[in-house]
Amino acid sequence: MMVHQYKNNGYNIVLDVNSGSVHVVDDIVYDMIPMYEDKSLEEISTELAGRYTAEDIREAYEEITELKDAGSLFTEDIYENYIDSFKNRQPVVKALCLHIAHDCNLACQYCFAEEGEYHGRRALMSFEVGKKALDFLVANSGSRRNLEVDFFGGEPLMNWEVVKQLVEYGRSIEEANNKKFRFTLTTNGVLLNDEILEFVNREMGNIVLSTDGRKEVHDRMRPFRNGKGSYDLIMPKFKKVAESRNQTNYYVRGTFTHYNLDFSNDVLSLADQGFKQISVEPVVASPEDGYALRTEDLPQIFEEYDKLAVEMIKREKEGRGFNFFHFMIDLTGGPCVYKRLSGCGSGTEYLAVTPWGDLYPCHQFVGNEDFLLGNVDDGIVKKNICEEFKQCNVYSKPKCKDCFAKLFCSGGCAANSYNFHGNINDSYEVGCEMERKRVECAIMIKAALADEDEE
Amino acid sequence: MKHVKTINTRNLKESMKKGGCGECQTSCQSACKTSCTVGNQSCENK
Numbered sequence: 218m219m220v221h222q223y224k225n226n227g228y229n230i231v232l233d234v235n236s237g238s239v240h241v242v243d244d245i246v247y248d249m250i251p252m253y254e255d256k257s258l259e260e261i262s263t264e265l266a267g268r269y270t271a272e273d274i275r276e277a278y279e280e281i282t283e284l285k286d287a288g289s290l291f292t293e294d295i296y297e298n299y300i301d302s303f304k305n306r307q308p309v310v311k312a313l314c315l316h317i318a319h320d321c322n323l324a325c326q327y328c329f330a331e332e333g334e335y336h337g338r339r340a341l342m343s344f345e346v347g348k349k350a351l352d353f354l355v356a357n358s359g360s361r362r363n364l365e366v367d368f369f370g371g372e373p374l375m376n377w378e379v380v381k382q383l384v385e386y387g388r389s390i391e392e393a394n395n396k397k398f399r400f401t402l403t404t405n406g407v408l409l410n411d412e413i414l415e416f417v418n419r420e421m422g423n424i425v426l427s428t429d430g431r432k433e434v435h436d437r438m439r440p441f442r443n444g445k446g447s448y449d450l451i452m453p454k455f456k457k458v459a460e461s462r463n464q465t466n467y468y469v470r471g472t473f474t475h476y477n478l479d480f481s482n483d484v485l486s487l488a489d490q491g492f493k494q495i496s497v498e499p500v501v502a503s504p505e506d507g508y509a510l511r512t513e514d515l516p517q518i519f520e521e522y523d524k525l526a527v528e529m530i531k532r533e534k535e536g537r538g539f540n541f542f543h544f545m546i547d548l549t550g551g552p553c554v555y556k557r558l559s560g561c562g563s564g565t566e567y568l569a570v571t572p573w574g575d576l577y578p579c580h581q582f583v584g585n586e587d588f589l590l591g592n593v594d595d596g597i598v599k600k601n602i603c604e605e606f607k608q609c610n611v612y613s614k615p616k617c618k619d620c621f622a623k624l625f626c627s628g629g630c631a632a633n634s635y636n637f638h639g640n641i642n643d644s645y646e647v648g649c650e651m652e653r654k655r656v657e658c659a660i661m662i663k664a665a666l667a668d669e670d671e672e
Numbered sequence: 673m674k675h676v677k678t679i680n681t682r683n684l685k686e687s688m689k690k691g692g693c694g695e696c697q698t699s700c701q702s703a704c705k706t707s708c709t710v711g712n713q714s715c716e717n718k
Binding site for chain 1 (some may be wrong): 673674675676677678679680681682683684685687688690691692694695696698699700701702704705713714715716717
């Protein structure tokens, strides 16, 4: 049983964690909820008597009781009892991150792939390796129909011919296997041209365009190898991509760091450039990196999220709204509880493939030999590592148990946990704090816009 | 209700009955490659 209540932007919000219900309440209900389960109506009345009338107290009490009886407040956690059957599920692979090029034409300061090389050597994936990867995916996907393949790097456009060949190969095996590939591409835009764009728009369900927002921020973190910034080259192309896809099924995606803690300005800079699908995410870095986010940065980061949320509501009401990936929350059509318990699927449903065909639990683990799972020829060899990832869920992480956001983030990123604590069942606290704040903002936005609908 | 306005949400308990098909998008394939966000994925089996 878990209820999370908070105030944001003038709204009193109550989240019933286990049912997923969200209530916007007045002050009296807000004040009464924390005492409702432990105290009688008489005791509550005595405590609140100075602040509210007897009639209001009785009414509020009845309404809380009604919510409880309807299963939308103080709901018990029944999911933990089902976790064993969930852990024993038959594993299937349904998504691959293909590292089509371990090389890059930029030298981004914060790159976890170390300029595309992932602590290894420069390499391009051959068509043969890629083909085996797609065959491996089809063979291990069981009854799943939708299969996802992301062309990732380094910079995948440095190996564009192979990307095209693999898309064609993938399409050629769809029908016979009753599968549907969803291809996506993540690019820095340097090599983007009209021919590539035409192909992408025909074949790819999503394209992620890397940019950090304001020119000075972008150019500081995303220079060419000669130190020159890349903003002026890529920005016109990104606008063209967005327009050519009717402002949907793409993201401009940035990273914010300790150097641009005022990142709401970067999000708004992208919105002002006309982009409608925006994602700007906190950097994940070792504490010794100068650009790493620190615990003491959190108050400012929270303020930025609040500022952004308020501005987004304003723009939405003015008819010029945009999507911010981390505030997107699908309260009515979101994922089922199984998905929410199982998390991102790294090491089970989702694997990364290196240019030479090695398999890793996800792109963040590539290059760490301890997590080498196998390869596209032999399949998964180290089944024990996959087993460890399979056991990973919100109930296996002590820090998640009492967290109100656990059914929104599903236990967070295994790689973050590993980087900070040396095991995948822990949590990255700074990341958790930010995630909780984002969930609060996202729900507040829903409440504010629901308010608008009624007016 | 006078004191409470409930926002329309999917009942998570109900989602146990008809959930778990696994067809929805993998979270790191959408936009994030550094942080797990599952709550914003859409259900493919409504």
